[in-house]
Amino acid sequence: MNWKQTLTVVLLSALPFMASADNQEKPTLAATGSAHYRFERLNIDSPDGERHYRLDIAIPDGTAPATDYPVMYLLDGNNALAELQDSWLGELDAGTPPLLVMIGYDIEGTYDGEQRTRDYTGTTSRAFLDLIETKIKPEVQAHYAIDLNRQTLWGHSFGGLFVLSALLERPDAFQTWIAASASLWYQPMTFDNGMALRKFPEGTTRTVRLIRGEREGKPPIAQFDGGSPERRKAMQAVPSDANRLLAEHLAILPGAEASYEQFNGRNHGQMFSTALHLGLRRAAGLPERP
Structure with a gap:
């Protein structure tokens, strides 16, 4: 099939990003303090009360912008907070430092594979998108002055999968979409002109940034036990x-x-911090590299 006519991409949840033991043990900036941001925390439950989320909010310490804060919503928020570096936050003073909303889980560590698989993949990801739109965003907007014309959604791996799915499901939700290492083999999704043209809002522009490491590859799909032989065949057919x-x-x-x-020389796990640094600068309106 000619991909220019109909690009059927099996949107992949690559091997889930595993937080390192170091990240789980070292104090985060929320605990040690930052020279550039202050940190607050909000808790959100799913509508049925069964799922519990933690929003780690990073607020710029400088003078608030005249037109409210640009905002960056980060998936895998526990991991994002663990990886965040104060030197990166200091760079943002050269632009318009964004409010950071790190959407994580109310757990002790940085990683919960079962919960992120449920939220970021398959049909259940729509419920998570609804949670962002109907509970998380209103809660953030009730506490902070947000520029609704400068909203970014960032995700890595399964989070990158979610970013791309949400882009086509609800493209008016954010203005900038950053999908890092979105391993495209997990669930079928068709990107064709007809679908996109029907859904992209008229008179607006959506910025979409896809990035990946040179050393990333597919998992051993032949051993994948989460689907039928037909599904494994479709996964294997996804181009590198x-x-x-x-x-x-x-x-x-x-x-x-x-x-x-x-990004040359980087593997799947290494791309998390690379993409985080890049995304912060883009959300602040700066060139992606210092």
């Missing part, structure tokens, strides 16, 4: 450069500014 092809496809659609970049 699917992220690039998807970015090129989105770039030709009206209402989208899409780009792709590969």
Whole structure:
């Protein structure tokens, strides 16, 4: 099938990003303090009360911008807080430092594979998107002055999968979408002109950034036990450069500014911090590299 006509990408949950033991043990900036941001925490429950989320909020310490804060919502929030470096936050003073909303789980460590798989993949991801739109965003907006025209959604791995799914499901939710290491093999999803043109809001532009490490690869799909032989065959058929092809496809659609970049020498896990640093700078309106 010609991907330019209909690009069927099996949106992948690559091997879940595993937080390192070091990240689980070392104090975060929320505990040690930052020279540039202060930290607060909000707790959110799912509508049925069965799932418990932790929002770690990082607020710039400087003078508030005249037109309210740009905001960056980060998936895998426990991991994001563990990886956050104060030197990165200091760089943001050269632009408009964004409010950071790190959406995590109310757990002791930094990683919960079962919960993130449920929230970021499959049909249940729509419920998580609804939670962001109907509970998390209103709670944040009730506490902080947010510029609704400068909202970024960031995600890595399964989170990158969620970013791309949410882009087509509800493209008016954010203005900037950053999908890092979105391993495209887990669930079928068709990106074609008809779908995108029907859903992208008229008169607006959505910025979509896809990034990936040079050393990333597919997991051993032949051993994957989460689906039928047909599904494993579809996973195996996903091209190794699917992220690039998807970015090129989105770039030709009206209402989208899409780009792709590969980072040499980096593997799947290393891309988490690389993408986090890049995303912070973009959300602040700065060049992605210092």
